Amino acid sequence: MTNQFDVIVVGASVGGATASVLLARQGLKVLVIDRKRGAEDYKRVCTTFIQRSALPTIRKLGLKDRLDAAGAVQNNAVFWTEYGWIKDDGPRDPETAHGYSVRRQVLDPLLLDLIAAEPNITLHLGASLTGLIEDGGLYRGIEWDDASGATHAARASLVVLADGRNSPGAKLAGVPTRNRDNQRFVYYSYYTDMPLKTGKVAQFWQVGRDMGFAYPFDDGLTMLCSFVTQDQHEAWAPDRRAALEGFFKGLPEAPDQSAAQPASEMLGMRKLNDYARPAVWKGLALVGDACMSCDPMSGVGCGFAFQAADWLAEEVGPALGARGATVAALERYRRKHRKFLAGHEYFIQDASNGRAPNLLERMISRAAVADAEVAHRLHLFIGRVTRWNEFLSPGTLARILRANIAYAMKKGEAFHALP
Numbered sequence: 001m002t003n004q005f006d007v008i009v010v011g012a013s014v015g016g017a018t019a020s021v022l023l024a025r026q027g028l029k030v031l032v033i034d035r036k037r038g039a040e041d042y043k044r045v046c047t048t049f050i051q052r053s054a055l056p057t058i059r060k061l062g063l064k065d066r067l068d069a070a071g072a073v074q075n076n077a078v079f080w081t082e083y084g085w086i087k088d089d090g091p092r093d094p095e096t097a098h099g100y101s102v103r104r105q106v107l108d109p110l111l112l113d114l115i116a117a118e119p120n121i122t123l124h125l126g127a128s129l130t131g132l133i134e135d136g137g138l139y140r141g142i143e144w145d146d147a148s149g150a151t152h153a154a155r156a157s158l159v160v161l162a163d164g165r166n167s168p169g170a171k172l173a174g175v176p177t178r179n180r181d182n183q184r185f186v187y188y189s190y191y192t193d194m195p196l197k198t199g200k201v202a203q204f205w206q207v208g209r210d211m212g213f214a215y216p217f218d219d220g221l222t223m224l225c226s227f228v229t230q231d232q233h234e235a236w237a238p239d240r241r242a243a244l245e246g247f248f249k250g251l252p253e254a255p256d257q258s259a260a261q262p263a264s265e266m267l268g269m270r271k272l273n274d275y276a277r278p279a280v281w282k283g284l285a286l287v288g289d290a291c292m293s294c295d296p297m298s299g300v301g302c303g304f305a306f307q308a309a310d311w312l313a314e315e316v317g318p319a320l321g322a323r324g325a326t327v328a329a330l331e332r333y334r335r336k337h338r339k340f341l342a343g344h345e346y347f348i349q350d351a352s353n354g355r356a357p358n359l360l361e362r363m364i365s366r367a368a369v370a371d372a373e374v375a376h377r378l379h380l381f382i383g384r385v386t387r388w389n390e391f392l393s394p395g396t397l398a399r400i401l402r403a404n405i406a407y408a409m410k411k412g413e414a415f416h417a418l419p
């Protein structure tokens with residue numbers, strides 16, 4: 001059976017749902033395949049702190065109201081380093097006022113619902129990509145097996161790979177991959193009855209080379225999560241839960257664990273494998289983790305998948321059909337992806353090799369504790385609303401320098417505590 005579509009999307013998760021829905025709403029005929037069998041097949045390992053940079057796309061999809069109705073937490077965070085707390089009291093653009101914390105078992109079915117509501121989308125679940133069809137040097141189709149093992153083929157003007165971490169599609173196409181060194185492991189668990197001193201605001205602690213996160217979640221849950229350097233794994237291995245809970249004891253404004261009960265098994269990844277690929281390869285468009293899998297510590301994967309798929313639909317949707325126009329539109333998508341995400345990817349991977357904060361990072365932390373404007377700009381950068389060159393502008397650098405001179409003169413006195 002061969003079918004012709006305008007677009008084929010492999011993957012029906014964050015990137016695939018966003019790309020397919022936004023392209024289908026432009027009147028394009030879209031085929032979506034995913035090897036998962038249904039809503040119960042959600043992504044198992046993800047701490048799902050969705051950064052605020054994704055809010056415009058979440059709104060555009062019509063997902064915001066559904067997330068709110070499902071109890072997703074509108075997230076924001078405060079950060080602790082040895083210099084004190086960094087919080088953002090600056091003005092909030094409603095467009096990017098917050099991100100979302102929501103478990104994947106809640107998010108992933110909502111994404112499938114969005115796809116199912118689009119009349120222009122044909123969705124096949126239990127359908128695994130097995131091959132790519134090449135036509136004149138460009139990939140213009142796929143082969144896939146359904147749940148019964150029957151093989152199908154489909155062709156389209158554009159094939160989108162949104163098939164996640166380790167993308168089977170990228171492997172089939174031989175897309176070059178730049179691997180990134182990551183020298184931390186991650187473990188986390190959800191808990192009931194673990195209130196945060198900050199209420200619904202997430203907390204982050206940088207402790208030497210390690211990091212701890214406490215996130216409020218849907219259903220009144222709190223997640224404890226630690227990213228710890230590989231050399232400590234032996235000490236964690238015998239009792240990972242005790243090690244996780246112990247990590248947070250004694251931290252400033254630590255979560256109250258006295259009445260807390262585990263609400264999940266211990267989750268995580270012993271070895272993190274980060275990488276980056278080109279966003280366009282021989283006519284294929286790559287979105288989300290298929291294109292780039294950054295250190296999960298940065299909490300950017302879902303946000304970047306939403307955003308990249310949105311850019312793809314914006315750039316390529318209107319041009320689909322005309323071969324030359326599609327190639328040019330794909331190039332615009334590639335450039336946009338690079339312009340907005342390459343700098344973030346650089347800074348994230350630079351910090352993922354298990355090193356302690358470098359001089360610039362320490363100077364930024366000191367300044368952000370002391371200077372509310374630096375804190376505000378840092379939060380926008382970490383929320384991925386602004387790019388590195390917007391954050392490290394001459395104006396911000398001058399403020400960072402001034403605050404560090406004042407810090408040196410005060411001999412390292414902490415500036416303010418978390419209210």
Ligand SMILES: Cc1cc2nc3c(=O)[nH]c(=O)nc-3n(C[C@H](O)[C@H](O)[C@H](O)COP(=O)(O)OP(=O)(O)OC[C@H]3O[C@@H](n4cnc5c(N)ncnc54)[C@H](O)[C@@H]3O)c2cc1C
Nearest residue numbers: 011013014015035047048049129163164288289296301302
């Ligand atoms: C430990 C950990 C913590 C994380 N925490 C965060 C966080 O706090 N915040 C955040 O934003 N991100 C986080 N991430 C990253 C986030 O999970 C991903 O970036 C995000 O899921 C990417 O979405 P995606 O749509 O690209 O891929 P996925 O969500 O992985 O979806 C890929 C889809 O492709 C399908 N698929 C795969 N192969 C095939 C095939 N051969 N045929 C058909 N279908 C196929 C899969 O079934 C799946 O549905 C974390 C990741 C890890 C590992």
